[in-house]
Amino acid sequence: xxxxxxxxxxxxxxxxxxxxxxxxxxGFPLDHSMWSAQIDDLAKSYTVIAPDLRGFGQSxxxxxxxxxxxxxxxxxALLDAMGISDPVHLCGLSMGGYIAWAFVEQHRDRLxxxxxxxxxxxxxxxxxxxxRELTAQRVLREGPDFLASDLIDKLFVKSTREQRPExxxxxxxxxxxxxPTTIAAASRAMAARPDVTDRLPSIDLPTLIIVGEHDAISPxxxxxxxxxxxxxxxxxxxxxxxxxAPLERPEPVNAAIEHYLETLH
Numbered sequence: 001x002x003x004x005x006x007x008x009x010x011x012x013x014x015x016x017x018x019x020x021x022x023x024x025x026x027g028f029p030l031d032h033s034m035w036s037a038q039i040d041d042l043a044k045s046y047t048v049i050a051p052d053l054r055g056f057g058q059s060x061x062x063x064x065x066x067x068x069x070x071x072x073x074x075x076x077a078l079l080d081a082m083g084i085s086d087p088v089h090l091c092g093l094s095m096g097g098y099i100a101w102a103f104v105e106q107h108r109d110r111l112x113x114x115x116x117x118x119x120x121x122x123x124x125x126x127x128x129x130x131x132r133e134l135t136a137q138r139v140l141r142e143g144p145d146f147l148a149s150d151l152i153d154k155l156f157v158k159s160t161r162e163q164r165p166e167x168x169x170x171x172x173x174x175x176x177x178x179x180p181t182t183i184a185a186a187s188r189a190m191a192a193r194p195d196v197t198d199r200l201p202s203i204d205l206p207t208l209i210i211v212g213e214h215d216a217i218s219p220x221x222x223x224x225x226x227x228x229x230x231x232x233x234x235x236x237x238x239x240x241x242x243x244x245a246p247l248e249r250p251e252p253v254n255a256a257i258e259h260y261l262e263t264l265h
Contacts, residue, residue: 017046
């Protein structure tokens with residue numbers, strides 16, 4: 001799988017297909033493999049670009065603090081390194097959605113549309129920021145194994161946990177293999193991310209909002225408010241899914257993305 005030199009480190013990326021570019025941005029603390037059910041399917045009509053963010057997956061580990069803007073700037077530099085100048089459809093899940101907001105802020109001209117899955121526009125409250133800092137400190141002390149156990153109930157709906165054990169185990173393995181410094185930096189970056197609620201009415205991009213019916217982290221009611229605040233948003237709720245809708249229910253998620261993008265081309 002190819003790596004590209006990006007902002008001082010080597011970024012790993014999986015690419016498939018041919019057509020308008022579709023950039024898939026993974027959540028925390030995962031990697032490009034969370035999009036495995038989307039990559040080949042969507043590559044039938046699009047050039048699918050699924051990178052590992054700095055330090056995650058097979059990308060090079062980078063020391064030092066980061067912000068959501070850091071990750072967004074890395075993605076813009078990746079597009080440059082790949083020679084992609086056409087506007088991209090940017091699809092981000094959870095932290096990938098936070099990165100999408102930052103990408104809009106600095107790289108709006110590189111976007112054709114947004115697809116926001118199971119994410120939020122608000123900043124963390126004080127309790128959430130403290131929890132993220134404690135997570136960062138603990139993972140640096142103990143490693144990521146505790147996260148692999150603690151996050152599963154929050155990420156996946158009960159039916160997925162009971163009926164799709166292979167997905168659960170794959171996700172745990174990705175978390176366990178992620179470097180502690182990468183997890184800590186990302187956790188602190190999420191804690192420091194800005195509230196973008198006031199900016200939503202000015203984001204004039206076509207936007208698809210996708211949320212799992214049982215998402216407890218970014219619930220449908222909250223994501224509906226995001227859709228209502230955006231000028232050109234379409235809202236889709238995925239039945240029998242939690243926070244990881246693309247991984248839990250790939251068929252309806254892929255269908256929603258394909259149908260939406262067809263309306264733009």
